[in-house]
Amino acid sequence: MPGGTDAVQTGEPYIETAVDYDAILLAGFGGPEGQDDVIPFLRNVTRGRGIPEERLEEVAVHYRHHGGVSPINDQNRELKAALEAELAARGIDLPVLWGNRNWDPYIRDALGEAKERGFTKLIAIATSAYSSFSSCRQYREDFAIALDETGLYGEIQIDKVRQFFDHPGFVTPFIEGVGDALAKIVAEVRDVDLAADVEILFATHSIPSTDAVRSGPAERGFGEGGAYAAQHLAVAEVIMEAVKTDLALDREIDWQLVYQSRSGPPSMPWLEPDINDVIAELPAAGKRAVIIVPLGFMSDHMEVLWDLDNEATESAQEAGLYSLRVPTPGTHHEFVSGLVDLVLERRNGTPQSERPAMTDLGPWYDVCRPGCCENVRAGFKPTLAGLRP
Structure with missing residues (x-):
């Protein structure tokens, strides 16, 4: 844990002592901002994995379709500005710095x-809500x-x-989005029966099964999908219960967790089912409409714009289904406010018992536990904000 504050050096799962942070580090994934950036960016993302150039060219098509520009950098600029505005509105003097894992800055x-501004204690917000190698540990390695x-x-x-998959600030925008989508279906689909005719698909990025099973602390016993799948399922259940209450529904609406954006070789097992395969089967189950919820994502970056708004939407059209895609949290006020609350938890040393969590899995840990989200293929690398594997 070298590189973390003294409070984290104790190794306790929850830090309940105040820490005088002097800046926030918004840590993003990064993305290309022009056609010439696309292949170098993809090489950065896949470094050390032996991905052939022809596979990179296949993925590059997604970016080239949008002028070689990923929306993710602009989205992080907007999030940074929103965080700064929220901090200013609360009278909190914490500058926000922004840095990416895979592209400038x-x-x-x-x-x-x-260093130039004299900041020595940073509290980082990684732009991912869940536990896995790519969504948590790899950020800690890159720090x-x-x-x-x-x-x-x-x-x-x-x-x-901490991972904020079940923080109200992250979950509330999805509750609103699903409720709005259901209301729109009622208004636009003739004689619709929500319980019989609609399927809600909670979509997230697929990951290798070997990574999934190692996501989260081993002692929690999450099973084959690890904490990654368990966290998504728990949040989806919370959303569906809240929507049922808000809309005064008397019956359950069918839903399931699906995966997208698989990029590994066929020989390597990844989390399934794939969203497009599931959509193709919905008409046979009597469904007339599908709601796609990008539950694994904070903002509308390329995996949302291409894999959901293009591919999954086309799959729905081919299946003859009415489809809607729910917005990501983006800069929704509840989300931005929730991120500031998470920073203040650590600055103020808020006790675990006073931290909000909308599932029984949380609140998640401040200091990742031994072996959490280990990637056996990449091998051990030093990390911050966690204990050694």
Whole structure:
């Protein structure tokens, strides 16, 4: 855990002592901002994995369709501005720095800015809500790499807010979105019976099964899908219960967790079922409409715009289904406010018992537990904000 604050060095799962952070690090995935950036960006994302160039060219089509520009950087600029506005409205003096894992500005650039501005204790918000290697541990590895590359170990410390999959700020926008989508179906689909005619698909990025089973602490015993699948399922259940109450529904609406954006070789098992396969089967089950909920995503980046708005929507059209895609949280006020609340939890040392969580799985840990989200293919790498595997 070198590189974290003294509070994190204790290894306790929840940090309930105040820490005087002097800046927030918004850590993004990154994305290309022009046609010439696309292949270099994809090489960054897949470095060390031996992905052939022809496979990169296949994925590049998604970005080239949008002018070689991923929306994710602009979305992070908007989120940064929204966080700054919320902090200012509350009278909280915490500057927001922004750095990406895979494209400009990099995390190391944000650390350079922190050095120039005299910031020494950063609290990081990673732009992913769930537990897995790619959505949590890899960010923590990259924090350690960036400190090493910049020579700032011992000068700058980085902690990280907890995974926020079940924080009200993240969940509330989805509850609203599903409710709005159901209301629109009632208004636009003739003689619709929500319980009989509608299927709600909660979509998230598929990951290798070997990564999934290692997501979250092993002692929690989450099973084959690990904490990654368990967290998504728990949040989906909360959303469906809230929608049923809000709309005063007398029957359950069918729903399931589906996966998208698989990128591995056929020989490697990944989490299933694929969203397009599920959509193709819905007419035979008597469904007339499908609602797609991008539950695994914070904003409308490429996997949402291409894999859901293009591919999944086309699958629904081919199946003769009326389809709607629910918005991601983006800069929804509840989401932005919730992220600030997560920062204040750590700054103020809020006790675990006072932290909001909408599922029985949370509140999640401040300090990741041993072996959490380990990637056996990539091998051990030093991380921050967690214990050694």
